[in-house]
Amino acid sequence: MKTKLLLLITLVALIFASCSKDDETDTRWKDANEAAFAKTAASGEYKTIEAPSKMGSIAYKVLKSGDGETPLYNDKVMVLYTGWFKSVDWNKDDTYTNEDGLTIRNKYIFDSTADRNDYPSTFEVNRVVDGFSTALQHMKEGDKWEVWIPWILGYGANGSNAIPAHTTLVFEIELLEIL
Numbered sequence: 001m002k003t004k005l006l007l008l009i010t011l012v013a014l015i016f017a018s019c020s021k022d023d024e025t026d027t028r029w030k031d032a033n034e035a036a037f038a039k040t041a042a043s044g045e046y047k048t049i050e051a052p053s054k055m056g057s058i059a060y061k062v063l064k065s066g067d068g069e070t071p072l073y074n075d076k077v078m079v080l081y082t083g084w085f086k087s088v089d090w091n092k093d094d095t096y097t098n099e100d101g102l103t104i105r106n107k108y109i110f111d112s113t114a115d116r117n118d119y120p121s122t123f124e125v126n127r128v129v130d131g132f133s134t135a136l137q138h139m140k141e142g143d144k145w146e147v148w149i150p151w152i153l154g155y156g157a158n159g160s161n162a163i164p165a166h167t168t169l170v171f172e173i174e175l176l177e178i179l
Contacts, residue, residue: 004024006040006063014136021082026153026165026166029164029165029166029167030151030165030166032089032090033085033150033151033166033167033168034149034150034166034168035089035090035144036086036090036168036179037059037148037150037162037168038166039166040059040148041057041059041148043053044124046059046060046061046148047059047060047061049135049138050062050134051131051133051134051153052134052137053071053130053151053153054166055130055152055153056131056150056152056153057150058120058131058134058137058147058148058149058150058153059147059148060061060135060145060146060148061139061145061146062143062144062145062178063144063145063172064093064142064143064144064174065140065142065143066140066141066143066144067140067141067142068076068127068141068142068175068177069140070137070138070139070140070141070157070177071125071136071137071139071178072125072137073126073133073137074124074125074126075124075125075178075179076122076123076124076125076178076179077122077124077136077175077176077177077178077179078120078122078175078176078177078178078179079113079120079121079122079136079173079174079175079176080100080113080114080118080120080121080174080176081111081112081113081171081172081173081174082109082111082112082113082114082120082171082172083109083110083111083112083165083169083170083171084107084108084109084110084169084170084171085107085108085110085167085169085170086106086107086108087105087106087107087108087169088106089106090168092104092106093106094106094107094121095107108162110163115154120176122179125137129149129154129155129169131147131149131150131154131156131169132147132149132155132171132173133155134153134171135144135171135173136175137151139175140160140175141175141176141177141178142176143174143175144173144174144175145172145173146171146172147168147169147170147171147172148168148169149168149169149170149171150168151165151167151168152165152171154167154168154169155169
């Protein structure tokens with residue numbers, strides 16, 4: 001009986017210990033992503049726009065200016081885009097060599113129209129994450145922007161597929177046309 005009780009106590013202690021490490025890792029990841037977004041937004045190179053949801057702001061810089069119309073929340077648009085995030089450390093290059101001499105790929109592209117031979121994507125402005133939708137509602141047809149989206153306006157505290165929770169997203173978005 002004492003052996004079973006000791007095993008049960010050990011098992012419970014291990015479970016709590018592993019949860020603490022996961023929580024600590026999640027907190028560090030969240031803090032690093034928030035710091036990367038804040039640094040970018042405050043850099044002077046980017047402007048910010050508050051999301052209509054009032055949950056936060058995006059940071060953007062104009063790569064190319066267009067002169068067309070600006071889409072509304074319920075409009076359907078045609079865009080080219082690439083979405084990525086830093087998978088290891090926001091302060092390191094996209095690819096770097098670690099202390100063991102291994103090459104680390106630090107920039108993770110999770111979705112891109114370039115993967116589809118630059119075939120444009122079409123969707124309603126209101127069918128994408130809040131930060132992407134916010135950007136589109138301020139772009140003109142022909143604009144190309146680099147947009148930084150804080151986790152709260154992206155995939156949030158749960159993440160999505162290959163995107164971890166609390167991840168700052170970066171998109172290069174070109175608004176081709178309002179349909």
